[in-house]
Amino acid sequence: MNEIVQTPYSNCQLLKALWRRKVVDVEDFEPLSIKLNNLISPTQQIADFKAMFACTELPVSFLFVVAYRHLGQLLAQAKFSSKLVGLIHLSSHYRVTILPDWSAPYDLRLSLTSCESSPKGLHYIIEVNVYQQSGLCVKCTNEILDKRRDYKRAGSDNETKGELTNDARGDNVAQISDAESAVATNQLSPQLARKYARVSGDYNPIHLSGLLAKLLGMKTSVMQGMYNLHWSLSKVDGSEQATDVMARFNRPCFLPKKVELTINSAGEYSLFSSQRSDRHLHLKLS
DSSP: OEEEEEOOOOHHHHHHHHHHOOOOOGGGOBOEEEEEEEEOOOHHHHHHHHHHHTOSSOOTTHHHHHHHHHHHHHHHHOBOSSOSTTOEEEEEEEEESSOOOTTSOEEEEEEEEEEEEETTEEEEEEEEEEEETTEEEEEEEEEEEEEOTTOOOTTGGGOOTTEEEETTTTEEEEEOOTTOEEEEEEEEOHHHHHHHHHHHOOOOHHHHOHHHHHHTTOSSOBOOHHHHHHHHHHHSTTGGGOSEEEEEEOSOOBSSEEEEEEEOTTSOEEEEETTSSOEEEEEEEO
């Protein structure tokens, strides 16, 4: 795979690269990796994140906040056959050697590694690795879906109330269980989504405006899935000690909504709507 050592794009460079980006045919997909060295997270961003989630230690998922802007730099240069608006984040898998010190210099390697076609659409794998003092700290593997407009999951017309499905994957992912014990609740709102956008840089229009979300095919604005992951990790005792964190994003979390974090007998966490009719996140730590 091609790896290019670069410096971070300025806002102007990034916008220009995104504007000039061309979609290619599926068969013309090419993996790409970029390396950015000697980065330092802004002190104010770290402070704002800690204040927002009332945490003293940064969760491993803070890597998304660090990498988000640079992912745009990767995707603006990559040869793949999807538009950037409308991509669905299905999962994030973190493998931790040691949590980085985000106030000290670090290096990032961002890679678009593969593209596979399925009846649901095109599945991409994006890897983000963070290094400090020449050692690998965290490897994060993300699955992204460009869903086919004509895809329809089997049985969707007569889905029963008890089943939880992932609208993105189209899979039956869980049954509501009375064995789920409540851990914490949270009230989500469009104002909170906009506040998180300012902290993270995730200004995807489906999170910022109900009107824009409707224009892009959603019924209203949607909470950022990564916000739900950050918040859930902040409520799990000892999450910063985990060396393997697997997060799967299930149904879209339409706003406003009250959500409940639960744990089952296997020690796995889920983020449900308040009536436990929809699951938005499934989380496993070890």
